[in-house]
Amino acid sequence: MGLPPSDVDTLATVVRHHLLLPETATRRDLDDPVTISRVAEAVGSREVLELLAALAVADGNATGPAAWNTWKASLVSELVRRVRSALSGTPPAPAPSLSPQQASLARHGGGAVRVNGGAVTVVAPDRPGLLWRAAGVLAAHRMVVRAASAASASSTAVIEFSVVPEYGTPPDPATLEADLRLVLAGRLDIEQRLARRTRSLRPARVPVAPPRVSLVDDASQTATVVEVRAHDRPGLLWRIGRAFGECSLDVRAARVETLGAEAVDVFYVVDRSGRPITDAAQRTQVREHVLAALR
Structure with a gap:
């Protein structure tokens, strides 16, 4: 096509890494410094980063709503912001701490659930397996988990879920909290409830790939x-x-x-x-x- 070698190198890099930003944003922890350093090393320059960001938006929108939505757009935007800072030589931000709202909930101990749009915060006494038990409660209430992160303050765990309802409106926070307390006390059989949901689903009409x-x-x-x-x-x-x-x-x-x-x-x-x-x-x-x- 007669392009200069420098443009050829840039375009080749963009093609090679055209899925780098959306895949990293949705499949890696953006708070982990290794995530940002790997992306910065792959793109190599601010120019390639900005081109990849624009390509991610165009590619996602052209594919459809299943490939591009507000949640993914926000993650890609945050990833680009952090990589841009890394490429400019800005030191990485320190490990995230609890927000004031999370810290306030943690100080009360016990258990609490806060639902704010697509964010569900679960606060409970810290113990192994708390995250996946809480995820089971959300699934039983027909909430789809997109992301989850855990932090702790003294003996209290704070888990932040990014969720969307399978359909309709989110469940009542009081009901969620009640079920969470029952699970922690060993008085709610989430496995049985999820099994009932699974049995009610229609079987797949085509073979599915093995896990x-x-x-x-x-x-x-x-x-x-x-x-x-x-x-x-x-x-x-x-x-x-x-x-x-x-x-x-x-x-x-x-x-x-x-x-x-x-x-x-x-x-x-x-x-x-x-x-x-x-x-x-x-x-x-x-x-x-x-x-x-x-x-």
Whole structure:
């Protein structure tokens, strides 16, 4: 086409990484410094970053609402902002702390649920498996989890979920809180409730791809990143999280993306001492447990 070599290099880079921003924004923890540094290294320049940002918007809108929506647009925008700062030499921001509202809830201890549009905040005494148990309650109330992150203040855990209702309006916060308390007390069988929902679904008319579980190396220095691809169904996040709990792992953050009838879920997990999984046998155990839960 007669373009100068520098433009050829730029266009080749943009084509090579045309899905980098939307995939990273929806499948990686933007608060993890490794996420930002990997993207900055891949794009190499502010020019390529801005071109990729524009391409992500155009490509998503051209594909349709399933590929581009307000939630994804906001994540890509935040990723671009952070990578832009990294490329300009600005030091990365410190690890996020609790917001004033979250800190206020945490000071009360006990349990609480706050629903604000698509944000659901769950506050409860810190204990292993709290995130996936709370995710089970949300699934039972027909809430689809798009992202989740956990933090703690003293002995209280604060979990932030980004959710959308499967249809209609969100459930009543008081009902959500009541069910959460019952789950924590071991007096609500979420498994049975989700099983009833699953039985009420129509079976898939076409064969579905088998689930895949992979541990992504070098995606984080503070956690092990587990990527799960599986046919979407109610309570999927709860089933995967329970498998992590059986392996004595805690979920620090989760990103959930649904592509048609398939889900791509990414989890940042740590052991009970708060460290990534390095033992080869344990990594194999995690993969097998999650696969067994999906089957």
